[in-house]
Amino acid sequence: MISGVLLDLAGVIYDGEEVIPGATDAVARLREAGLLIRFVSNTTRSNKQALLQRLAGLGLYATSDELFTPxxxxxxxxxxxxxxxxxxxxxxxxxxxxxxxxxxxxxxxxxxxxxxxxxxxxxxxxxxxxxxxxxxxxxxxxxxxxxxxxxxxxxxxxxxxxxxxxxxxxxxLGKPSPEFFLSALASMNCPKAKAVMVGDDAETDVAGALQAGLSKAVLVRTGKYRRGDDTRFQPSPTVTVDDISAAADWILAARNI
Incomplete structure (x- = not known):
């Protein structure tokens, strides 16, 4: 069962200044399904307030408590x-x-x-x-x-x-530090066994989350993803999908399994 979702930002939600097609709708669908969401970013060129403003500009409104940064x-x-x-x-x-x-x-x-x-x-x-x-x-x-x-x-x-x-x-202090993932999960009282991570970095996002004990991690083929990343690092992704929209589809289908 899945009750909490951790989402990377750059390469998953947006690419440069542009929102990745389907990202806004994907996040909305996850929220509407009752899933708790935290945004976990390793971006260190922007301060937290700037990241929140960027999300708002894309139509994704998040509170400070929902965004975790290094x-x-x-x-x-x-x-x-x-x-x-x-x-x-x-x-x-x-x-x-x-x-x-x-x-x-x-x-x-x-x-x-x-x-x-x-x-x-x-x-x-x-x-x-x-x-x-x-x-x-x-x-x-x-x-x-x-x-x-x-x-x-x-x-x-x-x-x-x-x-x-x-x-x-x-x-x-950021991903793939286990404490970083666990801090985000603790903020929504979500156990590791009911959490999934979605990211474009097979090493820090996906392998890091699985090593931290999350039950599932989804790799998306957007952002920094390059062919072969699926098998380049261990543990391997639970599943690899085209983008955040496909990731939301997979999560919603798997949430009660």
Whole structure:
């Protein structure tokens, strides 16, 4: 039985500035069927408010409690451990940290900084690590689908470079961290056995969700999906479908099984 659905955003709900055909209707159908929904995004170039506004602009209205982001998880980690952030993130994401107070000890927070990923900023981040800062990676994604439709390097490549140089392992806060998935499920009181994840990334979305204990994960052939992703990572998807509309069809047909 399925009672809760976790939905990725980029590549599943929208592609660049355009909504993926059928996405708005698919989400509406899931809600109308009584299924609880949470949006779980590894996007680290946009702050949470901007993501909510983007969804609203597409006709998908979500509350702040329905959207889970790595930056939100990082704020909670920093509060819990009384650390002040040293940010290596996109300027648009810095808003999610602007009012955060912390103790004298630092934590390096790495997201997709875009053009800010240059030698000077990476070396400054490296120096923070070797002098004792904690190491937080917002998301380890290898690639994302860029505005030109081609794949580009995502934050994971730069996190890996800093891990190699500093001989430190980053604490990953977004997908595929089990805690990230479980936090979203806890917010709607949905047990893992009754949850399904829908994503376009076979590694962080699908394999990550299944490794976290969710019973089902659907891979869509939109966004960053490339032929062969179905078998490239383990665990493999429960099912692979064309898009979010087909995913909704599958979920509604399988919800009582």
């Amino acid at each position: 930056a939100q998880a990082a704020r909670e980690w920093l509060d819990k451990h009384d650390r002040s952030p040293y940010l290596l993130v996109h300027p648009d994401l810095a808003l999610d940290f602007h009012d955060l107070a912390g103790g004298p000890q630092k934590a390096l927070v790495v997201g997709d900084a875009g053009e800010a990923f240059d030698y000077q900023t990476l070396n400054a981040a490296f120096r923070e690590l070797v002098t004792g800062a904690e190491f937080l990676g917002l998301a380890p994604n290898r690639t994302f689908q860029d505005v030109d439709g081609k794949l580009s390097l995502d934050a994971g490549a730069f996190i890996a470079a800093l891990e190699f140089a500093s001989q430190r392992r980053a604490t990953i």
